[in-house]
Amino acid sequence: MRPTYEVADVLRSHWPQVLDMQGINGWQLRTLGALMRCRTAALGGHKDVCTGCGTIQVSYNSCRNRHCPKCQGHKREEWIAARQRELLPVPYFHASPVTKWLGVVFTP
Numbered sequence: 001m002r003p004t005y006e007v008a009d010v011l012r013s014h015w016p017q018v019l020d021m022q023g024i025n026g027w028q029l030r031t032l033g034a035l036m037r038c039r040t041a042a043l044g045g046h047k048d049v050c051t052g053c054g055t056i057q058v059s060y061n062s063c064r065n066r067h068c069p070k071c072q073g074h075k076r077e078e079w080i081a082a083r084q085r086e087l088l089p090v091p092y093f094h095a096s097p098v099t100k101w102l103g104v105v106f107t108p
Helices: 007-020 026-037 069-086 097-102
Strands: 045-049 056-060
Touching: 007 026
Parallel strands: none
Antiparallel strands: 045 056
């Protein structure tokens, strides 16, 4: 199920403004360009053909960029699940903005 808007849609719609941004470097432009082209004909693809009925399905290649929500979303979810498994079964809270800044967490 495709979401209504994707990062790539926003980038394609506003690419001229992205190119005109002050302070954006070449690495950032390459990364955003990869996200914009991910799973499109721009990166090529392949055809899957059903041997039974002959139906052809085109699959476009992924950018495989570590910042891409399409390519790396599942890895992010796996990482979050692994961190959640490490949590103790107790409530956590930050006592104040200072302890939050210091990374201090209290468990009652």
